[in-house]
Amino acid sequence: MSGKVVGILGATGVVGRQMLECLEERNFDVERLVPLASARSAGKTIGFRGEDIQIVEATPDAFEGIDIVLGAADDATATRLLPEAVKRGAVCVDNSHAFRLDKDVPLVIPEINADDVKWHNGIISNPNCATIIGLVPLWPLHQVAGLKRIIASTYQAASGAGMPGLNELEREMGCVAAGEPVSETAPFAYQLAANLIPQIGGFGEELYTSEELKMGREGRKICHLPELRVNCTCVRVPIMRSHSESITAEFERPITPEEAREALAVAPGVKLVDDPEALRYPMPLETSDQDLIYVGRIRRDMSAPDGVNAITLFCCGDQIRKGAATNAVQIAELL
Numbered sequence: 001m002s003g004k005v006v007g008i009l010g011a012t013g014v015v016g017r018q019m020l021e022c023l024e025e026r027n028f029d030v031e032r033l034v035p036l037a038s039a040r041s042a043g044k045t046i047g048f049r050g051e052d053i054q055i056v057e058a059t060p061d062a063f064e065g066i067d068i069v070l071g072a073a074d075d076a077t078a079t080r081l082l083p084e085a086v087k088r089g090a091v092c093v094d095n096s097h098a099f100r101l102d103k104d105v106p107l108v109i110p111e112i113n114a115d116d117v118k119w120h121n122g123i124i125s126n127p128n129c130a131t132i133i134g135l136v137p138l139w140p141l142h143q144v145a146g147l148k149r150i151i152a153s154t155y156q157a158a159s160g161a162g163m164p165g166l167n168e169l170e171r172e173m174g175c176v177a178a179g180e181p182v183s184e185t186a187p188f189a190y191q192l193a194a195n196l197i198p199q200i201g202g203f204g205e206e207l208y209t210s211e212e213l214k215m216g217r218e219g220r221k222i223c224h225l226p227e228l229r230v231n232c233t234c235v236r237v238p239i240m241r242s243h244s245e246s247i248t249a250e251f252e253r254p255i256t257p258e259e260a261r262e263a264l265a266v267a268p269g270v271k272l273v274d275d276p277e278a279l280r281y282p283m284p285l286e287t288s289d290q291d292l293i294y295v296g297r298i299r300r301d302m303s304a305p306d307g308v309n310a311i312t313l314f315c316c317g318d319q320i321r322k323g324a325a326t327n328a329v330q331i332a333e334l335l
């Protein structure tokens, strides 16, 4: 196989920089790399395989000659530019929300629905990060017992709001430590350091936020389960990276915690970390900067009425890697 010309739209951001690392680590056959970003970054350089490569302003013509575009920009930029890349012959794997629910666009987690890459028309979407981190460990349980309903609460890291989120939490932590007042600047509505913010995205249907609605809408599409019911609460927490989720899942058929552990112990993309006696359970500090979703605290839902088969678990994963960059590079590998 000959190498590919790979473009990264948004190469200077949190996800874009991670994509560069993932391409290197996974030895993706890159013949030439084209880092694309806004006019603010054009002309600066970025490191890839020990070389400094000049960043190009992302204009429609900048996609000429690129085989694969990995999208790591905001929704508006993706909407404006990725169809231009497709017109010029590229296949795009996009991380924004822009195309995820489009019926002509596959939405893919390779551990779940790798075959869906086959029917793409130039764009394949990467799911929302919290959706990926929740669904990777639920999928093996679905194989055992048939997933019916999910109730999830997420604890989402500051870097989920990109470079501005990461920089803001670092700055605030410095202010709090120094006893200085912190400013009320974007990207969060309130101070995040020493706080929790139970809002990610704008409020929508029945006062769920846009982030909370994604797990259901995207989950039904990825898992090919149109009847899947999801209730999600998303909370921003003062963690640098790695999202965590408390999930109760209800199944068609009976499943015991032991059966769930057995299925998860051999599932791709998952690491079972569930040893209460040894105080071993998933935590974001341990799951940062690696690709597996850690899952533990597996137990029966003691509130479930008779006849309802439900399991409760806790999982954590690096949302910049498996929740974004790694998942996108895995899709590019499938291509």
Ligand SMILES: NC(=O)c1ccc[n+]([C@@H]2O[C@H](COP(=O)([O-])OP(=O)(O)OC[C@H]3O[C@@H](n4cnc5c(N)ncnc54)[C@H](OP(=O)(O)O)[C@@H]3O)[C@@H](O)[C@H]2O)c1
Binding pocket: 009, 010, 011, 012, 013, 014, 015, 016, 036, 037, 038, 039, 040, 041, 042, 058, 071, 072, 073, 074, 075, 077, 095, 096, 097, 128, 129, 159, 160, 161, 162, 163, 164, 319, 320, 323, 324
């Ligand atoms: N952060 C996460 O954990 C995460 C997880 C899953 C999915 N995502 C999604 O991935 C995408 C990128 O997120 P991020 O967190 O990496 O954001 P980020 O750190 O804010 O980076 C945004 C990137 O987009 C570029 N950009 C902005 N305006 C542009 C324009 N007009 N033309 C071309 N490029 C432009 C920026 O370039 P400049 O540096 O030149 O401004 C930068 O490279 C978003 O759609 C986000 O929702 C993020």
